Amino acid sequence: MSMRRTRTTVTVSHDRGVFMISVAAELAEMHPQTLRMYEQRGLIEPKRSPKGTRLYSHEDVDRLRRIQEMTNDLGLNLAGVEHVLRLEQIDAVKREMRGGELVPLKHTRDLLPRRMPPAEPEPSRPRRIPIRRDGEQPAR
């Protein structure tokens, strides 16, 4: 009867990488390949085991579910998801330095980078650089 433990509660730190990709995918109700894609786009950054296997934390899974929500329920594309998450980031920072003036949201976008901040590997690419107003005025 070596140390028979009945019911043990294991506490896992919220940001510790514990789920391999198949498990994380199942928890987040996503395709594993999708998780890899999101990582490539810089939406999520799972830890890695020494062998290189992705390890997702509880926080990571939560984030994935939020992304899932925006993507599936609200229909945002990934650029939209990135933008919203960034807005929340900014909002969190502003709340942190509370007590000061609240910056009116109309100007908040001035704080947003046109390109992603240093940490992010890939910038959100513009969809198109259209040549607009073409064929609108024959010759003027």
Added chain:
Amino acid sequence: MSMRRTRTTVTVSHDRGVFMISVAAELAEMHPQTLRMYEQRGLIEPKRSPKGTRLYSHEDVDRLRRIQEMTNDLGLNLAGVEHVLRLEQIDAVKREMRGGELVPLKHTRDLLPRRMPPAEPEPSRPRRIPIRRDGEQPAR
């Protein structure tokens, strides 16, 4: 020399419909057809002349340029634009009833409608209702 006015400044109320679609489109640097599309999706609601011609206000054009920015520079799709504009709306309301507690943004999305509020004619449609986790587990 009947009433020769040199340099008159006309003041136009910011929400008064004054630009017909071709002008508004040029000011916003968009295709007129795009403006019609945005209206159909509930992103913009220009006034109408008695004859039914759309009349865009300065506010409308500003809004169009903001949409343009999100769409072209940041790559958001229209669902994303709707969402962001709605978030700002909520934020504005919260700021209005200032002095009270700030609602943490993590919970802000609980205030968001799954479907659009009364004023909006068309709800943002979900992109897909995927049957996920298919082909992931053969038989379990």
Added chain:
DNA sequence: TTGCTCCTCACGTCACGTGAGGTGGC
């Protein structure tokens, strides 16, 4: 061997912008 991991490439579907086509009134 099986079942996972890693990766890259390719295809199908959908959103969205815009062109076209036909109407009607200054």
Added chain:
DNA sequence: TTGCTCCTCACGTCACGTGAGGTGGC
């Protein structure tokens, strides 16, 4: 008549999700 408006329909392009194919180590 011309040039605008209105509308609807259709097509091309791109994003994104996912399947497939081939690798390697418990």
